[in-house]
Amino acid sequence: MKSMKDIIIGQMEKGPEIMNEGAVAKKIGKDIITEKNKTDRIVRSIHTESLNLIVSEIHQVTSDAKAIRFVSADGYLPVFEAGQYVNIFTEINGVRTSRPYSISSSPKQRGYYEICVARIPTGFVSDFFLDKVKVGDKFEANGPQGVFRFNPVFHYKKSVFLAGGSGITPFMSMTREILESGADREIYLIFGARKAELAIFHKELSAMAELHPNFHYHLVLSESDSECNFRKGFIDAKCIKDIVGEIEGSTFYMCGPPVMTDFCAKALEELNIRPKDIRREMFGARQDIQNEPGWPSNLTGDEVFKLKIGDKVIDAKSSESLLISLERAGVRVNVCCRSGECSLCRVKLVSGNVFLARGVWARHADEKFGYIHSCKAYPSSDVEIEF
Amino acid sequence: MKNYDVIVIGAGNAGLSSAATLALEGKKVCVFEKHNIPGGCGTSFRRGRFEFEVALHQLSSMGTEEKPGPLRKLFKEYGILDQIEWIEIDSLYKVNLPGGLGVALPTTRKGAEETLIKQFPEEKASILAYFDTVYKFCGEMDDFAAASANSTGGEPSNIKKLLTQALFAKKYPYLAKYALKTTDEVLEDFFKSKELQLCLSAYWCFMGMPPERFPFYILAKCTNIYIEDKPFYLRGGSQVISQALTEAIKKAGGDVKFSCGVKKIVVENGEAVGVIDANGQEYRCKKIISNISPIHTYANLVDRELIPREAREYLSGYTVGISALTCFIGLDCPPETIGFTDSFNLIYDDLDANETFKDAYTLFPDKDPIIATCYTVDDPKVSPEGTSIITAGTLKYGTPWEELNPDEYYETKYKAANIIIDRLEKRFPGIRSHIEEIEVATPLTHMRYLNHPGGAIYGYEQDVKSSFVFFPREVFIKNLTFAGGWVNVCGFGPNYMFGNQVAKQVSKEVK
Ligand SMILES: Cc1cc2nc3c(=O)[nH]c(=O)nc-3n(C[C@H](O)[C@H](O)[C@H](O)COP(=O)(O)OP(=O)(O)OC[C@H]3O[C@@H](n4cnc5c(N)ncnc54)[C@H](O)[C@@H]3O)c2cc1C
Ligand SMILES: Cc1cc2nc3c(=O)[nH]c(=O)nc-3n(C[C@H](O)[C@H](O)[C@H](O)COP(=O)(O)OP(=O)(O)OC[C@H]3O[C@@H](n4cnc5c(N)ncnc54)[C@H](O)[C@@H]3O)c2cc1C
Numbered sequence: 087m088k089s090m091k092d093i094i095i096g097q098m099e100k101g102p103e104i105m106n107e108g109a110v111a112k113k114i115g116k117d118i119i120t121e122k123n124k125t126d127r128i129v130r131s132i133h134t135e136s137l138n139l140i141v142s143e144i145h146q147v148t149s150d151a152k153a154i155r156f157v158s159a160d161g162y163l164p165v166f167e168a169g170q171y172v173n174i175f176t177e178i179n180g181v182r183t184s185r186p187y188s189i190s191s192s193p194k195q196r197g198y199y200e201i202c203v204a205r206i207p208t209g210f211v212s213d214f215f216l217d218k219v220k221v222g223d224k225f226e227a228n229g230p231q232g233v234f235r236f237n238p239v240f241h242y243k244k245s246v247f248l249a250g251g252s253g254i255t256p257f258m259s260m261t262r263e264i265l266e267s268g269a270d271r272e273i274y275l276i277f278g279a280r281k282a283e284l285a286i287f288h289k290e291l292s293a294m295a296e297l298h299p300n301f302h303y304h305l306v307l308s309e310s311d312s313e314c315n316f317r318k319g320f321i322d323a324k325c326i327k328d329i330v331g332e333i334e335g336s337t338f339y340m341c342g343p344p345v346m347t348d349f350c351a352k353a354l355e356e357l358n359i360r361p362k363d364i365r366r367e368m369f370g371a372r373q374d375i376q377n378e379p380g381w382p383s384n385l386t387g388d389e390v391f392k393l394k395i396g397d398k399v400i401d402a403k404s405s406e407s408l409l410i411s412l413e414r415a416g417v418r419v420n421v422c423c424r425s426g427e428c429s430l431c432r433v434k435l436v437s438g439n440v441f442l443a444r445g446v447w448a449r450h451a452d453e454k455f456g457y458i459h460s461c462k463a464y465p466s467s468d469v470e471i472e473f
Numbered sequence: 474m475k476n477y478d479v480i481v482i483g484a485g486n487a488g489l490s491s492a493a494t495l496a497l498e499g500k501k502v503c504v505f506e507k508h509n510i511p512g513g514c515g516t517s518f519r520r521g522r523f524e525f526e527v528a529l530h531q532l533s534s535m536g537t538e539e540k541p542g543p544l545r546k547l548f549k550e551y552g553i554l555d556q557i558e559w560i561e562i563d564s565l566y567k568v569n570l571p572g573g574l575g576v577a578l579p580t581t582r583k584g585a586e587e588t589l590i591k592q593f594p595e596e597k598a599s600i601l602a603y604f605d606t607v608y609k610f611c612g613e614m615d616d617f618a619a620a621s622a623n624s625t626g627g628e629p630s631n632i633k634k635l636l637t638q639a640l641f642a643k644k645y646p647y648l649a650k651y652a653l654k655t656t657d658e659v660l661e662d663f664f665k666s667k668e669l670q671l672c673l674s675a676y677w678c679f680m681g682m683p684p685e686r687f688p689f690y691i692l693a694k695c696t697n698i699y700i701e702d703k704p705f706y707l708r709g710g711s712q713v714i715s716q717a718l719t720e721a722i723k724k725a726g727g728d729v730k731f732s733c734g735v736k737k738i739v740v741e742n743g744e745a746v747g748v749i750d751a752n753g754q755e756y757r758c759k760k761i762i763s764n765i766s767p768i769h770t771y772a773n774l775v776d777r778e779l780i781p782r783e784a785r786e787y788l789s790g791y792t793v794g795i796s797a798l799t800c801f802i803g804l805d806c807p808p809e810t811i812g813f814t815d816s817f818n819l820i821y822d823d824l825d826a827n828e829t830f831k832d833a834y835t836l837f838p839d840k841d842p843i844i845a846t847c848y849t850v851d852d853p854k855v856s857p858e859g860t861s862i863i864t865a866g867t868l869k870y871g872t873p874w875e876e877l878n879p880d881e882y883y884e885t886k887y888k889a890a891n892i893i894i895d896r897l898e899k900r901f902p903g904i905r906s907h908i909e910e911i912e913v914a915t916p917l918t919h920m921r922y923l924n925h926p927g928g929a930i931y932g933y934e935q936d937v938k939s940s941f942v943f944f945p946r947e948v949f950i951k952n953l954t955f956a957g958g959w960v961n962v963c964g965f966g967p968n969y970m971f972g973n974q975v976a977k978q979v980s981k982e983v984k
């Protein structure tokens with residue numbers, strides 16, 4: 087007996103013809119088996135969810151910083167854009183955490199990824215990388231990720247890079263790429279460091295500047311002794327204007343400690359640069375979160391609150407992000423950027439109050455339904471969260 | 474091992490709405506989602522001070538408060554209607570023809586007819602006859618759907634009797650005549666002017682089928698429901714609905730697991746009995762609703778030797794559909810500065826839409842029609858003060874992108890975006906100089922976030938032989954069924970409603 091469907095179609099104009107087309111399609115169509123794992127394979131060649139890295143080389147680049155190169159344990163490192171970072175997971179004294187590091191090597195070669203880690207005063211992971219890590223050590227990582235990069239659709243060909251301390255790393259990758267590929271671009275790199283001997287990659291950058299007329303490199307030292315021949319002070323409006331000359335028609339990129347990029351942002355404002363021509367890498371949480379605008383005045387940073395998640399209750403210090411407290415307690419949280427942008431660490435705030443640092447890319451829906459990015463949220467009372 | 478009544482694979486629109494329905498009916502339900510947020514296509518992302526909507530152009534079937542449409546009623550049932558700030562859009566779309574003529578259709582039938590008559594006075598009679606046909610056709614479609622729904626299983630119902638007596642064509646003449654026709658077949662019958670045809674066929678870009686293959690029934694239905702129920706947008710974009718549904722599911726006792734894809738469907742004695750998640754955890758259930766493609770459901774989640782041969786044969790009759798190449802643009806000026814006046818634009822640089830559609834199989838958007846939207850036009854609050862958000866893109870198949878050498882990926886992506894901006898610059902002078910953010914999504918981006926074959930955004934090709942009564946809804950593994958754009962008309966409204974419909978059926982079966 088004919089099915090109801092067939093009966094209806096039989097009475098429609100073009101019905102039999104379409105049924106026939108369907109039957110033919112079935113004969114010549116593709117077997118679904120050929121699709122097995124195909125999308126995974128394709129996506130992985132560009133965006134690999136998780137990387138298995140092995141340290142292949144370590145170079146001391148200054149007394150306080152090391153360049154660390156990684157090769158892939160699986161033989162493939164995905165493509166990336168100069169300026170992007172990888173988030174590397176570590177396990178230190180039983181605490182699993184991670185830190186993002188900008189790739190400093192050129193995207194034109196992917197035999198290895200190079201990062202460069204600088205020591206910071208009360209560092210945790212940075213100390214570990216500088217003091218403990220050796221060739222052959224294995225790490226899990228995610229990335230490459232990040233949107234601090236050259237976008238040819240609307241960025242000018244004249245780039246002004248403003249770097250501070252280890253913030254030189256993404257610029258190293260960008261500069262290497264541009265100079266190696268002979269791209270038609272002009273770069274002004276203004277690099278702020280405390281002393282010349284602490285300026286990461288200084289020698290290499292100076293040599294590149296000698297060789298390439300389209301690369302202008304200027305070191306600005308904040309703690310220099312009087313006889314050195316570098317610029318002194320900070321990267322302010324005058325310094326930028328003096329070095330770059332014609333400001334119009336340039337895109338500005340800033341990367342470095344928040345104090346430095348805040349300072350440079352003011353300088354660019356003085357120069358009337360449009361926001362669209364300014365790119366800023368968040369470069370992680372600041373250590374002195376108590377000095378962040380909006381920090382609750384009744385808190386010192388030493389308070390310890392209770393953080394409830396499921397049936398677990400853990401300690402949470404007011405000057406540490408919820409993410410860090412969760413990691414200290416061994417709770418697994420998805421993370422990548424650790425600077426409020428990627429939303430991977432998102433949790434729901436069920437009760438209590440938090441202080442949200444600047445630079446969080448929250449979605450409208452998150453704000454509406456009480457979701458926060460735990461990497462940029464600091465407890466200001468006892469809190470309860472859920473995933 | 475944890476037990477559920479129903480497990481839903483994927484938190485896309487149909488996945489979420491089916492889970493919400495089940496949870497509200499008191500079933501124990503769990504949604505597994507690969508991504509860290511809900512929504513699938515129904516999502517958004519942030520760049521700088523902008524939040525970009527990924528997929529929603531116009532929400533259908535909402536209706537107004539006075540005259541609620543089916544989706545408004547459904548959202549009310551879910552308890553989420555009042556959590557959302559709805560924005561009624563005041564034009565259906567604007568078609569921008571080669572040579573610079575732009576025709577914007579108002580959201581009333583009369584307004585639309587008058588606008589077209591003004592522009593194409595010599596075809597006045599045909600324009601009126603066409604709208605009449607669209608309305609009669611949709612009326613019959615609704616009647617037929619209602620009659621089918623009323624006919625109960627076993628007994629030879631009235632409708633069945635009617636059909637077997639070859640009376641279908643008598644009772645439903647418009648259905649019989651038009652249901653299996655393509656858009657071009659119908660429009661060419663009615664109209665002489667190619668321009669006029671393009672002004673009426675605009676919705677083809679919602680399904681990614683060129684007019685010569687776009688089923689007329691979808692065009693008629695879109696025209697009818699967007700006029701009757703008005704097109705809607707909402708503050709915060711579709712992510713707000715996705716999140717609201719997630720909260721509704723949880724509130725009703727359901728579970729939603731993020732960053733937790735399903736790795737395997739457990740099949741025993743030919744029946745689906747549970748799933749294994751990405752962490753290797755196993756869960757048991759009475760029914761599974763898959764919100765992902767049937768292709769991945771079988772090929773990736775079921776052990777090869779357990780995939781029914783019939784399923785493989787059946788699905789080989791369906792072709793993976795189109796994906797998209799989209800620029801998400803944040804401008805540092807209001808839309809009027811560059812002359813953007815309507816929220817939804819279809820831009821043709823060539824009158825032959827079928828011919829230019831052939832470029833959909835290539836990498837670069839040199840001639841393809843461009844779809845450009847700007848919701849700042851309808852609600853300045855969707856972006857920060859003094860700015861605007863424009864989404865501009867074109868439909869592209871995944872294949873050439875899949876074949877691209879990864880080393881060329883970023884360069885190719887920016888080159889493609891540049892072509893789109895160049896083309897927009899001609900219509901909206903100054904656009905490039907106001908760009909503050911631009912992100913480019915390619916078919917591979919869609920593949921990454923949705924995990925669909927070919928990066929398909931509308932599931933299988935929605936041509937006449939694969940849609941309507943031909944949707945691939947047949948079940949081959951007991952207790953494993955589907956809800957979503959791969960087995961239904963694509964779109965937000967249709968899939969919220971279809972998810973609800975599938976869930977109601979499933980709910981009856983898991984008593
Ligand atoms: C996109 C991006 C790119 C970056 N690129 C670079 C780069 O190229 N080079 C570079 O040097 N840096 C880079 N950074 C910064 C880098 O990620 C780290 O912030 C930096 O290395 C300092 O890490 P740290 O752990 O030493 O210190 P912090 O990140 O300041 O971490 C200290 C934190 O660790 C917590 N902590 C301290 N002790 C413990 C403990 N025992 N257990 C658990 N938690 C503890 C404390 O709460 C404190 O908040 C980048 C950051 C971002 C966001
Ligand atoms: C660019 C674009 C523009 C569009 N424009 C419009 C428009 O204007 N109007 C309109 O109505 N419609 C539009 N659509 C179509 C509409 O968005 C879709 O038809 C609809 O959202 C489909 O929903 P779905 O239920 O099929 O789920 P999908 O959105 O396809 O979601 C499937 C979900 O399953 C998840 N998943 C995949 N694999 C697994 C696994 N193994 N385990 C767990 N989870 C998994 C995915 O992460 C995803 O969340 C557009 C779509 C796109 C992408």
Ligand code: FES
Nearest residue numbers: 424428429431461
């Ligand atoms: S880890 Fe990216 S937002 Fe917190």
